[in-house]
Amino acid sequence: xxxxxxxxxxxxxxxxxxxxxxxxxxxxxxxxxxxxxxxxxxxxxxxxxxxxxxxxxxxxxxxxxxxxxxxxxxxxxxxxxxxxxxxxxxxxxxxxxxxxxxxxxxxxxxxxxxxxxxxxxxxxxxxxxxxxxxxxxxxxxxxxxxxxxxxxxxxxxxxxxxxxxxxxxxxxxxxxxxxxxxxxxxxxxxxxxxxxxxxxxxxxxxxxxxxxxxxxxxxxxxxxxxxxxxxxxxxxxxxxxxxx
Amino acid sequence: xxxxxxxxxxxxxxxxxxxxxxxxxxxxxxxxxxxxxxxxxxxxxxxxxxxxxxxxxxxxxxxxxxxxxxxxxxxxxxxxxxxxxxxxxxxxxxxxxxxxxxxxxxxxxxxxxxxxxxxxxxxxxxxxxxxxxxxxxxxxxxxxxxxxxxxxxxxxxxxxxxxxxxxxxxxxxxxxxxxxxxxxxxxxxxxxxxxxxxxxxxxxxxxxxxxxxxxxxxxx
Ligand SMILES: Nc1ncnc2c1ncn2[C@@H]1O[C@H](COP(=O)(O)OP(=O)(O)O)[C@@H](O)[C@H]1O
Ligand SMILES: [Mg+2]
Numbered sequence: 104x105x106x107x108x109x110x111x112x113x114x115x116x117x118x119x120x121x122x123x124x125x126x127x128x129x130x131x132x133x134x135x136x137x138x139x140x141x142x143x144x145x146x147x148x149x150x151x152x153x154x155x156x157x158x159x160x161x162x163x164x165x166x167x168x169x170x171x172x173x174x175x176x177x178x179x180x181x182x183x184x185x186x187x188x189x190x191x192x193x194x195x196x197x198x199x200x201x202x203x204x205x206x207x208x209x210x211x212x213x214x215x216x217x218x219x220x221x222x223x224x225x226x227x228x229x230x231x232x233x234x235x236x237x238x239x240x241x242x243x244x245x246x247x248x249x250x251x252x253x254x255x256x257x258x259x260x261x262x263x264x265x266x267x268x269x270x271x272x273x274x275x276x277x278x279x280x281x282x283x284x285x286x287x288x289x290x291x292x293x294x295x296x297x298x299x300x301x302x303x304x305x306x307x308x309x310x311x312x313x314x315x316x317x318x319x320x321x322x323x324x325x326x327x328x329x330x331x332x333x334x335x336x337x338x339x340x341x342x343x344x345x346x347x
Numbered sequence: 348x349x350x351x352x353x354x355x356x357x358x359x360x361x362x363x364x365x366x367x368x369x370x371x372x373x374x375x376x377x378x379x380x381x382x383x384x385x386x387x388x389x390x391x392x393x394x395x396x397x398x399x400x401x402x403x404x405x406x407x408x409x410x411x412x413x414x415x416x417x418x419x420x421x422x423x424x425x426x427x428x429x430x431x432x433x434x435x436x437x438x439x440x441x442x443x444x445x446x447x448x449x450x451x452x453x454x455x456x457x458x459x460x461x462x463x464x465x466x467x468x469x470x471x472x473x474x475x476x477x478x479x480x481x482x483x484x485x486x487x488x489x490x491x492x493x494x495x496x497x498x499x500x501x502x503x504x505x506x507x508x509x510x511x512x513x514x515x516x517x518x519x520x521x522x523x524x525x526x527x528x529x530x531x532x533x534x535x536x537x538x539x540x541x542x543x544x545x546x547x548x549x550x551x552x553x554x555x556x557x558x559x560x561x562x563x564x565x566x567x
Binding site: 194 | 463466469473474475487563564565
């Protein structure tokens, strides 16, 4: 299994945000995580890449423990495991003080992935893939939201992750331009990237994801193949959400 | 006109002294303000407290007084005093640097608050170390936010060099006044005024240029 999550618990103060989350992700899975605002989707995703520390439960990446029964692995193991994941944020979070090229190449070089020349080659290849080669020397502020998000995806891909996490990647975009980002993600899915995508794009969840996790108040209310969850939701809460 | 030209050597000599102090104070206080700013936000309470007291003292008292105390007062401390006797110019550099570090630290502190927290998260998921995140991502953005306030202080610093007068260093105003007293004629002070304006003109141009260089594709 690519990712195994068991009995995950997380509270902010007295607010129990993740109650008892368990699921598995296989190589090449594209999992859409759906649910109302506040149901704990972001917290779950952020816990996987150690932007949040959980209170209990286990997370293993390709059989190696990030945290087991609430006890975290050593610093080095955490670094190694989280390095296999890339993350794309709702607000892109590009570095505004660097050109597109620098945004892509700097982390590659600083984390010792390869030489400057290798960084450059990979940067050109990935920008070509997301269709933004001409923006190489532009600063993020001069790009549209959709372009910035595609740069952010390319930046995450620079580090050659095995798993990509997306937290509402299109929620900050105008409806007309969500398509360009969703298409980039669709390409990634057809390259067999393992993806966890928190999204409100039901079309994407239905057509691109192979599995769907529906969260409600900190638990997984329902999970299954996209086909099953969309056509025969078992839980009335899920059904109500999908009808909305 | 001949009169003005005749006084220029003495005024320019004073200007050079003023500019020397300006340059030393600037080159030392601009970078040193940063570690102090970080201590202002330190998680370690005593350090944070110390940094806040330091900034408070130097920002709430007149620079002139700080200068006088460092020059005249420090050598009178019993025991270690004799080792603290600095010549006037070095005493001035010390006072200016300590004072401006406090100002820059406070400016940087508010600049750090202006950098989006999510930038740190982006660094983290990209595997950057804390130090790499700070130096490559956070500090440059902080500095961009602070630039207008820093520019303000830099211009104030140039004018503050006239406080050297208080410890009788032969800077621009000191020399101008010597000429005024010698000739019973105000012209020298007028010329000093023009010299300050010219210096500040160039300074302003340089600072504006810096701001636009750090615009990063945004229209300012
Ligand atoms: N850093 C935080 N501190 C305190 N509460 C938080 C924090 N992050 C999220 N929460 C709370 O946790 C709950 C779940 O948030 P989140 O995981 O962002 O939900 P979702 O992404 O599904 O909208 C919400 O009630 C939110 O207010
Ligand atoms: Mg969220």
